[in-house]
Amino acid sequence: MPTGAGDAAHLAVLLPASVTPSNDAETHVLLSYTQGYAIEYMHRRLREFWQRNGQTTEQMLEAAETQHAALVERGKRFDDELRSALERAGGREYSDLAILAYRQTLAAHALVADLDGAPLMFPKENFSNGCISTVDVLYPSAPFFLLMNAALLEAQLKPVLDYAMLPRWKFPFAPHDLGTFPLANGQVYGGGERTEDDQMPVEESGNLLILVAALGRAEGNWHVAEQYWPLLMKWADYVAQKGLDPENQLSTDDFAGHLAHNANLSIKAIEGLGAYAAMARGLGKKDEAAKFDALARKMAGEWEVMAKEGDHYKLAFDAPGTWSQKYNLVWDQLLGLGLFDPNVKRTELSFYARPINQYGLPLDNREDYTKLDWEIWTATLAETASQFQSLMAPIAKWMNETPSRVPLTDWYDTKSGKQMAFQARSVVGGVFLKALADTEVAREWQAFLRLK
Numbered sequence: 001m002p003t004g005a006g007d008a009a010h011l012a013v014l015l016p017a018s019v020t021p022s023n024d025a026e027t028h029v030l031l032s033y034t035q036g037y038a039i040e041y042m043h044r045r046l047r048e049f050w051q052r053n054g055q056t057t058e059q060m061l062e063a064a065e066t067q068h069a070a071l072v073e074r075g076k077r078f079d080d081e082l083r084s085a086l087e088r089a090g091g092r093e094y095s096d097l098a099i100l101a102y103r104q105t106l107a108a109h110a111l112v113a114d115l116d117g118a119p120l121m122f123p124k125e126n127f128s129n130g131c132i133s134t135v136d137v138l139y140p141s142a143p144f145f146l147l148m149n150a151a152l153l154e155a156q157l158k159p160v161l162d163y164a165m166l167p168r169w170k171f172p173f174a175p176h177d178l179g180t181f182p183l184a185n186g187q188v189y190g191g192g193e194r195t196e197d198d199q200m201p202v203e204e205s206g207n208l209l210i211l212v213a214a215l216g217r218a219e220g221n222w223h224v225a226e227q228y229w230p231l232l233m234k235w236a237d238y239v240a241q242k243g244l245d246p247e248n249q250l251s252t253d254d255f256a257g258h259l260a261h262n263a264n265l266s267i268k269a270i271e272g273l274g275a276y277a278a279m280a281r282g283l284g285k286k287d288e289a290a291k292f293d294a295l296a297r298k299m300a301g302e303w304e305v306m307a308k309e310g311d312h313y314k315l316a317f318d319a320p321g322t323w324s325q326k327y328n329l330v331w332d333q334l335l336g337l338g339l340f341d342p343n344v345k346r347t348e349l350s351f352y353a354r355p356i357n358q359y360g361l362p363l364d365n366r367e368d369y370t371k372l373d374w375e376i377w378t379a380t381l382a383e384t385a386s387q388f389q390s391l392m393a394p395i396a397k398w399m400n401e402t403p404s405r406v407p408l409t410d411w412y413d414t415k416s417g418k419q420m421a422f423q424a425r426s427v428v429g430g431v432f433l434k435a436l437a438d439t440e441v442a443r444e445w446q447a448f449l450r451l452k
Contacts, residue, residue: 028068030061039112039122039132041159041184046120052113085445089435091389093396097376098431100399104408105144105429110182111155121155123426124181131189132181133160135174136200136252137427139207140373142214144429147436147445150218157211159184161228168193172238173201174208174231190250202243202265203251205235206272210331213275216282217335225279236276236292243269244299245306245317253363253371255411255421261317263307267328267340270299274337300339312351313344315364323351324364327377334437345381352378353390357414359398361391369420372410373430380434388434 017025034057037045050060064071082102086095109123123138125131138156145153164175168186176199178184190198209232216222225232246269248260259265273296280289307313315322326348332340352361360370361378372395379391394414402412404419410427411420436442 030064032057032061038110039120039182039184041112041114041120041122041178042163043185044115046112046114049111049113049119052117081445081448085441085448086435089438089441090392091385093399094376094392094431094434097395097399098435100408101144101428101431104424105141105426105432108424108426109156111152118158119151119155120159121152122159122178122181122184123156125177126424126426127422128425129189130180131177132184133178134189135160135176135204135207137425139211139252140427141429142211143431143433143436146214146218147432147442148449150215153211153215154219154224157208157215157224160208161212161224161231164231165228171196171199171201172234173199174204174235176200176204198250200250200252200254202239202246202249202269205239206243206265206268207252208232209235209239209272210268210275210335213279213335214331216279222279222282226283229283232276232279236273239269239272240292240295243272244302256363256366259316261319263303263314263317264324264326264328266299266303266307266317267326270296270303270339271328271331271335271337273299274339275331275335278335278337296337296339300341304341304344311347313348315366322365323355325352325361325374325378326381327374330377330380330433330437333381334433346383348378349381349387356391356394358394359402359412359417360394360414362414368413368415369411370414372408372412373427376431377433380437 013029015027015029017027019025034048036047038048039046083095083099086098108126109121111119111121114120122133123141125134125137131137133156138160142153145156159178160175163169163178163186169175170193175187176189177187179186179188187193190200212225212228212232216225244266246260246262246265248258250258251262251265273292277289277293277296280292304313306317309320312323313326314320315324326345329340329345332338355362355365357368360375362368363370363374375391375395379388382388382391398412398414398417402417402419404412404417406419407424408428409419409421409423410425411422412418413420435445
């Protein structure tokens, strides 16, 4: 609960107002927090994006005051339209969750201007290791930006892709991060730039293949894929060799430890190859597209045989009696790939009704904890509203009853409802995937944004 401020800095504002039972009063205060240089990227210090044209703090505040009334009206309309869109996509409780995640998703980033004025956006991995531009943080938060403003996702991907093009990144797979916030001067996680120890080779390579393809679809062109095609080719070749049956390595759920033969990670690899084929097709590389599309489909068929165990699919190919959420399957629908038999997701969704607890579906059979973003991704696999609501209802119950009163956490216990660790992270932007996956809602919402 609230505690004393102690010796912290204090700020107070006194606003005289005359308020009576028949008369209200409204006023406002302009408060700015500015930091000059906000990010250091490859040893170049960059200023916040609003400063790109040399605007001073005083000028910025003057502009904000001038625009205040109009922005309040735009904000109210934006709020109303967004809630309406979210409710159409997933119902009132889903809308509540997404709105709760909205500001946090944006606030966990720094938006700066490159030396040429182009936007660059850097997430901080809050309440874990403080990494900057973690690729498996970009991945779960991406639905928010794909729905709201794809240019901001491009601004997040560009620093990572440019870094991976440098000779100093010598590995055949994608990097994990760019450093420790606010210094984006090179990977620090695992073996860093030195060794392959504790890297996430299949995870991050699959993530970037998927994200660049999703960006291309959202923007209606393939200029990013074209610019970084040599990288994408290298990562696709790596995933083709290593992705079907991953070696003992970390995935984005690294808090669960290393895992070999990870079935859900294998899905990511297969979807990544399908995404690569889609980009090749978009760039007119017909032979490359046909080759990798055929490979991805062959691997999807092999996956089903390797992972199947009666009425569900295993956590790991060599682990009978196990199960896990197969949230990476959502890209089969979102990218229009159709690599997996639809009965795979139907089988999984039917099975999930058994292990679900009062506050949600556990991540897998090993623990009672779950990840909020992945729960919504898994629920989005549902083919009916009632099936989606069966997975959403425990999450709504958790939102109202969790004893951990903290900024929205994405890692919690499905029995006690208690926060496990994380909070205030941008990954909660992943809950917008349900709205993104509803093509009619997404189209109408994006049309509204264009009008603004």
